[in-house]
Amino acid sequence: xxxxxxxxxxxxxxxxxxxxxxxxxxxxxxxxxxxxxxxxxxxxxxxxxxxxxxxxxxxxxxxxxxxxxxxxxxxxxxxxxxxxxxxxxxxxxxxxxxxxxxxxxxxxxxxxxxxxxxxxxxxxxxxxxxxxxxxxxxxxxxxxxxxxxxxxxxxxxxxxxxxxxxxxxxxxxxxxxxxxxxxxxxxxxxxxxxxxxxxxxxxxxxxxxxxxxxxxxxxxxxxxxxxxxxxxxxxxxxxxxxxxxxxxxxxxxxxxxxxxxxxxx
Amino acid sequence: xxxxxxxxxxxxxxxxxxxxxxxxxxxxxxxxxxxxxxxxxxxxxxxxxxxxxxxxxxxxxxxxxxxxxxxxxxxxxxxxxxxxxxxxxxxxxxxxxxxxxxxxxxxxxxxxxxxxxxxxxxxxxxxxxxxxxxxxxxxxxxxxxxxxxxxxxxxxx
Ligand SMILES: Cc1cc2nc3c(=O)[nH]c(=O)nc-3n(C[C@H](O)[C@H](O)[C@H](O)COP(=O)(O)OP(=O)(O)OC[C@H]3O[C@@H](n4cnc5c(N)ncnc54)[C@H](O)[C@@H]3O)c2cc1C
Ligand code: FES
Ligand code: FES
Numbered sequence: 001x002x003x004x005x006x007x008x009x010x011x012x013x014x015x016x017x018x019x020x021x022x023x024x025x026x027x028x029x030x031x032x033x034x035x036x037x038x039x040x041x042x043x044x045x046x047x048x049x050x051x052x053x054x055x056x057x058x059x060x061x062x063x064x065x066x067x068x069x070x071x072x073x074x075x076x077x078x079x080x081x082x083x084x085x086x087x088x089x090x091x092x093x094x095x096x097x098x099x100x101x102x103x104x105x106x107x108x109x110x111x112x113x114x115x116x117x118x119x120x121x122x123x124x125x126x127x128x129x130x131x132x133x134x135x136x137x138x139x140x141x142x143x144x145x146x147x148x149x150x151x152x153x154x155x156x157x158x159x160x161x162x163x164x165x166x167x168x169x170x171x172x173x174x175x176x177x178x179x180x181x182x183x184x185x186x187x188x189x190x191x192x193x194x195x196x197x198x199x200x201x202x203x204x205x206x207x208x209x210x211x212x213x214x215x216x217x218x219x220x221x222x223x224x225x226x227x228x229x230x231x232x233x234x235x236x237x238x239x240x241x242x243x244x245x246x247x248x249x250x251x252x253x254x255x256x257x258x259x260x261x262x263x264x265x
Numbered sequence: 266x267x268x269x270x271x272x273x274x275x276x277x278x279x280x281x282x283x284x285x286x287x288x289x290x291x292x293x294x295x296x297x298x299x300x301x302x303x304x305x306x307x308x309x310x311x312x313x314x315x316x317x318x319x320x321x322x323x324x325x326x327x328x329x330x331x332x333x334x335x336x337x338x339x340x341x342x343x344x345x346x347x348x349x350x351x352x353x354x355x356x357x358x359x360x361x362x363x364x365x366x367x368x369x370x371x372x373x374x375x376x377x378x379x380x381x382x383x384x385x386x387x388x389x390x391x392x393x394x395x396x397x398x399x400x401x402x403x404x405x406x407x408x409x410x411x412x413x414x415x416x417x418x419x420x421x422x
Contacts, residue, residue, distance in 0.1 A: 006267060006284040031326055035326045036326065048328075076320070100311070101321060101374065102374070
């Protein structure tokens, strides 16, 4: 790993100033994606700006129609939050299934969304639930936020401050996890919420999270596992790697979707 | 170069590090606490697990500067003199190790679980140890040891 200058700002303004003042600066939250990448020399920032001491990025609040999660909340905090467990249990369960206990103790929702790994779990939850990504300068709808593998709508110096999840009537997440990493080989979040019925898939496509319009329409008509059972999933554009080939992934998407609908009860 | 200060196993420690110095390297190379191991490059094996402010993290995936000001406990901080910690004792009693390479991380991870749940089921233990890999034991005795250790701890470390 190359050396870098470390910054530990205590305000958003100072974090932005440190980032803008650097030749090749990057933010660090929990470090659970950034540090593995830096160890492989796939990233070599000149400056690393920590968000750990920045005020106002923590906490989870139940706002009635929605639950707002601070960007620096760890996966363990989301999984263990009474507000999330009570209002959006599918989100708590999803966070509890990320990686392992130590990754969940350090990794954050903001870091996961900024990184946008095509096999990460949060993108499916955000798109299915119709979440809003709140940054230091604007609010971005999930549908506009995810822009392909490791690509997002964030500007170079933009900082996620929170994520707002509308409370759904029902939702569930089903994941076929890679046995080594626990990343999704195929993960499907189904939600019946204010934005209608949504089915979002992660892990399966090289372009990252996507919605299954055919399944959404079928579930809008009849919210049942039978409604999605007959819908074939095309292997076009599906990832093919050592964990699973494209055909198998397409099959897994159909199975996970059915399981998620069943789990909605 | 940055200076870091942290409480390690109850003692105030400090040192001058590089930005890129990992917490595990600070512990092993600066402080000589070589009980914490490094078993991989990919943040997956858990041999390096320590506690930072009471919860278990992978010290190979944490910068020393990120732990500045923190309260850190390593495997060396568990025993009370010659008296093994109940979780260490349980690993010995139930033969929860063979070569021992994974053991420091296993024990630190297990103590974090036991602090949250004093009577974890076999399923709970296996789920919790997802991030701790062992090449020797087949996990069976590790799981038994963690359950016994958690009960012996009785909800506190
Ligand atoms: C062994 C292992 C298993 C894993 N398994 C899974 C899994 O099953 N499912 C899953 O979804 N993920 C998994 N992960 C990834 C994990 O969830 C990471 O925690 C997460 O992807 C990154 O969060 P972080 O806080 O650690 O971010 P960091 O690693 O600190 O940062 C990641 C990126 O986001 C940027 N960033 C961080 N915070 C912000 C912010 N607030 N605003 C703007 N940019 C920001 C950083 O600049 C960096 O580019 C795994 C990781 C490991 C090591
Ligand atoms: S050394 Fe393998 S996870 Fe830290
Ligand atoms: S005892 Fe040898 S790796 Fe676990």
